[in-house]
Amino acid sequence: RLLELIFHRRMLEYPCLTADPAVANAVFLPYYGGIDAMRYLYGPDYNSSHQHGRDLFNFLQSDNLEIWKRFSGHDHFLVISRPAWDLCQPLPTSPEDQRLWGTSFLMLPEFFNATVLTLESRAWPWQEQAIPHPTSFHPPSLALLESWVLRVRRSRRSTFMLFAGGGGTSSSGAPNIRRSIREECDSYRNSSNIEGLLNGRFETVCEIVDCSNGIC
Template identity: 40%
Template sequence: MLILALRAFIHFESRSPHQAQESSSSSSSSSASSSTGDVCEGRRVFVHELPTSFNTDLLQRCNKGLADWIDFCDHWVNDGFGQRVDNPEHWYATNNYLLEVMFHRRIVTYPCRTLNPWKAQIFFLPYYGGLEALEYLYGEKKHLRNSQGLDLVHWLEHNAAEIWSRHGGADHFMVLGRTAWDFFRQNETSWGTRLLQQVELAHVHALVLEKMPWEPMQEAVPYPTSFHPPSLSALQDWMQQVRSSNRTVLFSFVGAPRPGKPGDIRSQLIEQCMKSTKCKFTDCTGMSCGRYPQVLLPAFIHADFCLQPQGDTPTRKSTFDSMIAGCIPVFFHPDSAYTQYKWHLPEDPKAYSVLIDEKQIQQDGLKVEDVLLKFKQDEIIALRERVISLIPNFLYMNFSSPGELTGTFDAFDLSVNGMLKKVKSWKSQ
């Protein structure tokens, strides 16, 4: 079954450029007949045809082939969405790291994809760097952590030299299904590879799940949630269900305690939640709640506010899982969202979220409940409605029927649009 699925993936990729080109031509012709402009003018994307060793071959090694304790064969099926969940409908057991697969499958059918690199404004590198990193972080290439990405540079220099060197790679981008910290190794004893530190890749834009706020060549894109609607009507039905949900608790927290860090913000929030009659705590000890909608949804869809403290890094997948359910996020550090997802979140954070300085809780003993009780009902409704309106921005749609989604921008669309604007701005300087 795995081999058949992989063959289907490769077959799809090999045929899709022509189909995308035909789609683009058809779209352009249709547009030209009804207006004077070309809908793809200034929006064309070229996808480098990298050797499969940089992408789909890695999927063949899903059964502990990249790291001897990691098996992700169930995760990359269904276009990277993972295994279907029986209930609710259109939900999957989605793994963050498969964002690279989702994005690749989507971009090869992008309406404004071009096969002519000289007509393109931006260039996509379908490189599964996050999956490949498993081998450098845990597997046979652990001693070669500093060299990740050099094979990609070598291929570009020998197979796309003129395009690659034209702007020093500044019109190129790649998508990595991990945080930037996994690719930024500070010293020989620290975590990570040096993918984002390679001099030859210094001008390539990296779309990551969490960026280093000070790095201009990095952009944060939403963590994949488990909801991948196949149509606009399915999306609208869900948004209406979220809007009409009965919110029975003021706030909730989903996560696991950190026994080794008794004084950290997470432990204090869990303690506050468990003592409050207005809070619901869902303990994720021993399981990855992020891949189980059946566990997450009841905690999120019945609460007005959802607590989103920092974890191992400032951001959390839970932020997007909760907002998909219409739960207003409560952050405790600006880097958890405000310095991150600028293509996908409003400029005014107060329009959709609450910020409480974690130091007020850790040092001053501030109670979250006291802060949230100050919000009037009409203020809560306004915040929730703004969150619901943002739901499409966080989704990676099930693109098997993209025609039904015309006019609806999801996380993929906003990411491509963001790249187009960023490169255009750079070229105009």
């Protein structure tokens, strides 16, 4: 969840900042959406997750409304330190609608014009832009970065790892990417064409490592 704080701090050091939003080419919204989402995902507002972001929009409508209306929000952007999939729960059409995991921030029509930087974006919404997780790798020069990229490209990698995480065991039939990844892995392992999948280059096609006991 530190991405929002890190990005905000870096923006405060940006040399081209202006105190007058009327002359700004882009307007950064220092809204910690990933942190705010916690109360809708786990807290007392669990059953009101479609309200995530409405307080922000109400603020934008009450504070310098002309700045938002100038381009209908097209020049506004924000950072949310959660995957986009956690923020695209369909808006309820009735109180009886089944609640899925996540909030509805990215489904609010009020923010369709704003650009949202997320840890993982969906493929089709133009306003979502994926940015990487914060890491400890910060090369001080372009030359060092390019040398690292070249080393990675030349490396012989026979094993690839994907972290799917736990959960996704519900039998409700609701969409769940973690369960889908594990089911696809099982499908490959049980395939009748296992030799063709291995192609003589790999020992196994897919293997699940269970780290639930703390030992991997």
